[in-house]
Amino acid sequence: MISAATKEKVEALASAFPQRRSGLMPALHLIQQESGYISPEATVFLSQVFELSRAQIHETITFYHMFRTRPAGRFIFQVCTNVSCMLRGSEEIMQTLSEILGIQPGETTPDGQFTLQETECLAACGAAPVVQLNEEYLEHVTCRQIRELIAELRKES
């Protein structure tokens, strides 16, 4: 369900740029932030607001790695495994996360709490290894820190 407040914001985005379609990317971010993913229902809504076909909405969604068409976990761990992070131990970080959560990269725990993903360079290489937890950057990450963090998040959930 898209809330009335989000609907209103999305409609405002359609006239925030010189051309209507430019509002689509910000609108997708808004909807994903609220619902966790872009549902078929949201696609229909967006096609009406932006005066585009559903196929056009879908082609934009599927081009960008960050947009999801299915729900993900409440806590999304994205581990950068690109070269700078690899040289600083990102493989161990990934392995630790995978062991503790009992899932492989690309999977979500059965309780829907945690998603684990491999990601590309996050432009924070000076602080490698870097992990993104939802929108937050975790820098100079250690395996110990990861264990403590997961224990905390499990208590919360």
Add this chain to the structure above:
Amino acid sequence: MFTKILTRNFDQPDLHEMEVYEKLGGYRMIRQALRRHTPEEIVQMVQRSGLRGRGGAGFPTGIKWGFIPRNSDKPTYLCVNADESEPGTFKDRHIILHDPHQLLEGIMVSAYAIQSRRAFIYIRGEMAREAAILNDAIAQAEKKNYLGHRIFGEDFDLQIQVVRGAGAYICGEETGLLESIEGKRGQPRTKPPFPAVCGLYGCPTIINNVETLINVPHIVANGPEWFAAIGKDPRNTGPKLYGVSGQVKRPGVYEFDMTITLKELIYDVCGGLTENRALKGVIPGGSSVPILLPEEIDVAMDFDSLAARGTMLGSAGVVVIGEGTCMVRVARRVAQFYAFESCGQCPPCREGTAWLHKILQRIESGGGHPGELDLLAEICDNMKSHTICPLSDAAAMPIESYIRKYRAEFEEHLSRPGCACS
């Protein structure tokens, strides 16, 4: 002795607050530009300064600005490339996190120069916090009428909007970026027409990197001759940010003129390698550029000296690799990145990046076949100069260099499974 220019205030607390930025002299340079100079004068100053784009290609900024057609009846747009995604590069994010107003001032002066009344900052989708920092800085500036109608009380209007990407390396390519701002798939456009003539919404458009733009106010305030005198070489002028990562003791973003050598950066500035291990190789300008061997690092970190060594300054993201690292693994990881990020519209890139990754994965895991190193070289050769945008070349060049410079290590992987290096 080099004195910091762009990052000189970065350790000041609360620099993202308007009052702090202004107390340190901020927004004086834009006032000076609006009151004392015509737009044409600023374009000429930037041309005379020798400033070259800091995003990767090193194209002279003033010359790019000169391509904007005069007397066009269409609006001109300025797009700021903050889609910093080249692996090993982290300078633009550093600028935005510490000093967002300096970027806004750079945009203001540059927009005035090219007579653009609307600017867009295209920032990586992953950088939610940085986008919020920019939006906050814009709101502060709007409140004081530093943005909006008749900014600073002068005859110039400017609106700046932040647009977030959503995870696509290719949108750092300037025409991919334009497609993305238009809400489409970020697939690069064929050129010509060049964006300066037909860019965003079919209108004249300039796309500049974050670091490039923050140089502009300093050029206007201190004069192009002052800027051109920074460094030794008239083709490589002004201050430069270097992001050093990998196996060094003090990784980070550092500002110098372009006379600094790669060796000095690694050993004097960053304190050498972690655990004092020996150096195995250095990527000097982001993952797209050919690697340098330890005996090749006594080279000035400028566009032309690195080109003379067969590599590139690129985005100045320096990745330091120590002994004990498997180069086949590095090659596989780099290939994986380009295979994942290829937009898929040109077959040499779509197929080439995927095959490089598959073959290198096989070699890494001990399943490679004899002759596959030559096959990789042939694939790389077929990927270069055959596509709409440079991603394909960017994927082929580093892989070629790894195989050429560490061939024995690749051959060892072919002759027996497993890895002797780790």
